[in-house]
Amino acid sequence: xxxxxxxxxxxxxxxxxxxxxxxxxxxxxxxxxxxxxxxxxxxxxxxxxxxxxxxxxxxxxxxxxxxxxxxxxxxxxxxxxxxxxxxxxxxxxxxxxxxxxxxxxxxxxxxxxxxxxxxxxxxxxxxxxxxxxxxxxxxxxxxxxxxxxxxxxxxxxxxxxxxxxxxxxxxxxxxxxxxxxxxxxxxxxxxxxxxxxxxxxxxxxxxxxxxxxxxxxxxxxxxxxxxxxxxxxxxxxxxxxxxxxxxxx
Amino acid sequence: xxxxxxxxxxxxxxxxxxxxxxxxxxxxxxxxxxxxxxxxxxxxxxxxxxxxxxxxxxxxxxxxxxxxxxxxxxxxxxxxxxxxxxxxxxxxxxxxxxxxxxxxxxxxxxxxxxxxxxxxxxxxxxxxxxxxxxxxxxxxxxxxxxxxxxxxxxxxxxxxxxxxxxxxxxxxxxxxxxxxxxxxxxxxxxxxxxxxxxxxxxxxxxxxxxxxxxxxxxxxxxxxxxxxxxxxxxxxxxxxxxxxxxxxxxxxxxxxxxxxxxxxxxxxxxxxxxxxxxxxxxxxxxx
Numbered sequence: 001x002x003x004x005x006x007x008x009x010x011x012x013x014x015x016x017x018x019x020x021x022x023x024x025x026x027x028x029x030x031x032x033x034x035x036x037x038x039x040x041x042x043x044x045x046x047x048x049x050x051x052x053x054x055x056x057x058x059x060x061x062x063x064x065x066x067x068x069x070x071x072x073x074x075x076x077x078x079x080x081x082x083x084x085x086x087x088x089x090x091x092x093x094x095x096x097x098x099x100x101x102x103x104x105x106x107x108x109x110x111x112x113x114x115x116x117x118x119x120x121x122x123x124x125x126x127x128x129x130x131x132x133x134x135x136x137x138x139x140x141x142x143x144x145x146x147x148x149x150x151x152x153x154x155x156x157x158x159x160x161x162x163x164x165x166x167x168x169x170x171x172x173x174x175x176x177x178x179x180x181x182x183x184x185x186x187x188x189x190x191x192x193x194x195x196x197x198x199x200x201x202x203x204x205x206x207x208x209x210x211x212x213x214x215x216x217x218x219x220x221x222x223x224x225x226x227x228x229x230x231x232x233x234x235x236x237x238x239x240x241x242x243x244x245x246x247x248x249x
Numbered sequence: 250x251x252x253x254x255x256x257x258x259x260x261x262x263x264x265x266x267x268x269x270x271x272x273x274x275x276x277x278x279x280x281x282x283x284x285x286x287x288x289x290x291x292x293x294x295x296x297x298x299x300x301x302x303x304x305x306x307x308x309x310x311x312x313x314x315x316x317x318x319x320x321x322x323x324x325x326x327x328x329x330x331x332x333x334x335x336x337x338x339x340x341x342x343x344x345x346x347x348x349x350x351x352x353x354x355x356x357x358x359x360x361x362x363x364x365x366x367x368x369x370x371x372x373x374x375x376x377x378x379x380x381x382x383x384x385x386x387x388x389x390x391x392x393x394x395x396x397x398x399x400x401x402x403x404x405x406x407x408x409x410x411x412x413x414x415x416x417x418x419x420x421x422x423x424x425x426x427x428x429x430x431x432x433x434x435x436x437x438x439x440x441x442x443x444x445x446x447x448x449x450x451x452x453x454x455x456x457x458x459x460x461x462x463x464x465x466x467x468x469x470x471x472x473x474x475x476x477x478x479x480x481x482x483x484x485x486x487x488x489x490x491x492x493x494x495x496x497x498x499x500x501x502x503x504x505x506x507x508x509x510x511x512x513x514x515x516x517x518x519x520x521x522x523x524x525x526x527x528x529x530x531x532x533x534x535x536x
Contacts, residue, residue, distance in 0.1 A: 012257055083266040083530060084368055091254075093262040097371055107366050108288075110295035119291065122284035123372040151298070164369060 007059040010095045010175060010206045011081060017089035018051040018076050050076040052230040053090070063197065063207045065221035065238060067214070067245055073230040074210050078177045081208070098175035098208075101168045109153040113144060113163055116152055120167035134170050141196075142166035143189060162189050169196055176200055177208040194220050214242050268529040275522070277373045285376050289384035311392045315343045322460035332462045333497040337400060341489050342459035344392045349425060349482055350450045351385040356429030357436045357446045360532050367532055374532045375525055378433040382425045389418070400493060413492045420514045421485050427517025430525040437532055457482045464499055478506060481513040 023045060050073045058064055066074045079085040081092055082100045107116045117138050121131035139145050142162040144155070152160060162185055169176070178197065185193060197207050197220050211217050217224060217238060224241040226234040234241045268274065297303045318339055332338055359378040360367065367374065393414070401407060436442045457480065458466075467473045477483050484506045491502035 009257070009260060009262065012262060079368075081265065082371070086266055086530060092265040093254075093257050094265045095260075095262050098265070099371055101369070107369060108291070108295070108363075109365075110298070111291050115291050119284065119288055120370060122281065122287055123366070123370045123376070125280065125372070128283055151295075168370065 007061070008095075009057050009093075010060050010062070011058040011098070012093040013054055013056050013058075013077075013081065013090075014092070015090040016051055016054050016077070016080055016087050016092060017049070018073075018080055018085060019088045020048040020050055022046050022048060050230055051080065051087075054227070054230075054232050055090075056225060056232065056235055058206050058208070060206060061201055062223055063201045063209065063221045065217035065224040066208060066210045066227060067212070067217065067224060067242070068227040068233075069249065072227045074227050075179055076230075077227060078179055078208060078210055081175075082177060094175060096174040098177055099168060099171070099173050100177040100179060101165055107152070107164065107167075110151055112151055113142075113148040113155070114139070116163065117148075117167055120164075121170065124168075124171050126170075138163075138166045138170055141169075141192065143192075158185055158189075161185060162193075165193055165196075169200070172203060173200060173205055175206045175208075177210070179210040180212070190216065214246070218242065266530045268526065271523065271526055274373060274375075274526050274529065278375045278379070281372060281376045284372065285380045285383055288376070288380040289387055292380070292384050293387060307388050308391055308395055311344050311347050312395070314347065315340050318343055318460050331465045333499055334494050337403060337405070337494055338462065338490060339460060340396055340399060341493060342457070342486055344389070344396050345421070345486050345489055346454065346457065346459055346482070347392070348385050348389040348421065349453070351388070352382045352425040352429055353432065353450055354446055355385065356381045356425070357432040357443055359429065359433045360437050361440065361443070374529060375430070375522070378429045378525070379426060382422065382429050385425070386418075386422050393418070396493075405493070405496070408495075410492060410495065414489065417485065417488055417492065417510070420510050423518050424481060424485070424510070424514040427514065427519070427521035430521030431517075434525050434528050437528070453480075453482050456480055457486055459486075462499070478503070479509055481510065484509045484513070 054073075054077060066077065068074050076085060078100060080087050081094065082098045083092075084100070107120055111119070114135075117135060118128075118131055121134065121138075122128070126134070139148055142159075142165070144159050144163060147155065147159065152163070155163070165178075165185075176197070178193075194216060197209065201207050207220070209217060209220055221238050224234075224236065224238045225232060226241050226245050234244055269277065293304065293307065297306050300306055302309065319336065323335060323339065356378050359381045360374060363377055367377075397407070397411070432442065432446065456477070458477075463474060463477055463483070467477075478487070488502070488506050488510060491500045491506075494500040495502065
């Protein structure tokens with residue numbers, strides 16, 4: 001444990017297991033059986049054990065980097081912390097509902113950026129008047145004023161991620177989870193968003209940053225957790241954990 | 250490190266993934282009313298923004314629908330022979346039914362087709378099905394205005410009783426909400442259900458009497474007429490016709506239909522909202 005126990009715990013993850021049940025085709029697709037009719041494939045329920053007993057405690061003002069190879073369970077862990085994925089065993093405690101920012105589809109892709117800003121703000125519980133006050137900040141932070149009236153389906157993935165980040169961080173989150181969102185932004189945006197993350201952390205918030213970019217983890221995190229194959233491999237000082245992670249791969 | 254639950258609660262932590270109690274959940278939903286209404290409005294815009302005629306389609310669709318039914322059932326199949334005011338009868342049926350089928354179809358997918366929104370922001374998920382039904386309701390209002398204009402043009406004199414349409418539409422809205430809560434949750438559990446919705450809609454369509462009058466067609470089967478009035482969409486449409494076309498004795502208002510409609514609407518709203526709320530923490534699943 002790097003954190004001293006006299007600080008207030010904000011997120012407590014206690015022996016968390018997550019299992020997915022996925023409806024999957026029974027056979028591997030090979031050259032021989034691609035000709036088979038789609039009706040002859042057996043469909044079976046497969047269980048994926050994505051997390052196998054992860055425990056840690058995050059304290060206020062922590063900024064925790066989550067690293068690990070693809071498919072190691074990082075995003076599953078983050079979704080479990082936000083409550084989006086139910087845990088199959090164990091418990092997660094949090095001082096307020098964590099919010100997650102990830103790459104992925106736009107909020108509502110057929111609507112313009114400005115409509116999405118308004119809807120996102122309303123969904124987060126702001127009133128219309130409050131959003132009007134915050135609107136310019138959001139648009140400037142995302143840096144997409146030129147395209148704000150175009151439908152979001154025309155945005156690049158970087159523009160989408162920037163706008164989502166800008167919308168989600170207008171609320172002063174106590175607990176914020178950022179999942180790879182910064183990786184798609186350009187250099188200028190990355191600096192801005194890293195500053196914003198530090199700001200949230202300084203306002204007694206706790207930030208989780210999932211990333212494959214060791215440099216942005218080094219720049220923003222004071223603690224790093226390494227997840228591998230659904231288990232926690234290391235938890236501690238960024239330099240130490242990153243060095244061990246890089247040595248292993 | 251052993252975890253002591255009571256100690257954590259003392260420090261202000263609570264379990265993630267637990268849903269709030271029913272009444273505070275419903276209060277959260279009510280606080281999001283701006284979100285619900287804006288989402289409904291923006292969606293109407295978005296649906297039409299790639300069309301040249303834009304929002305005009307909100308009116309054009311039901312008109313074309315009515316034209317097709319009028320052509321098929323009014324002229325080709327002559328099902329109107331004994332039905333007074335057949336055109337008006339058909340228009341009321343088609344316009345009102347459009348609200349029901351639209352709500353059910355889009356409402357069943359209200360969670361599954363908004364996964365991006367559900368996974369990026371946390372808000373009470375019930376806002377999504379409500380917003381779908383609200384959107385369909387916003388689309389219903391102009392067609393109702395159109396209907397009134399058509400009735401006046403066809404020589405019906407506006408009456409004070411026509412105002413009863415307002416409580417009827419309110420009950421219809423509540424009815425659709427309750428129903429959509431149920432199908433929206435079920436579709437999250439079993440995606441296949443979305444494929445069955447069109448059949449359910451069609452079944453209700455044919456058992457409602459959109460293009461033929463039950464009272465005329467089954468005049469010699471009073472027991473069947475007794476049963477069909479408990480079918481909620483039938484009750485609502487029949488009430489609509491009684492309100493607007495009361496100059497013909499066939500459309501005399503039957504007050505029991507108000508009780509049936511009210512019981513269905515409020516019953517479904519209560520059952521549906523509890524049923525939807527009970528799975529609140531599961532709607533964010535990726536799989």
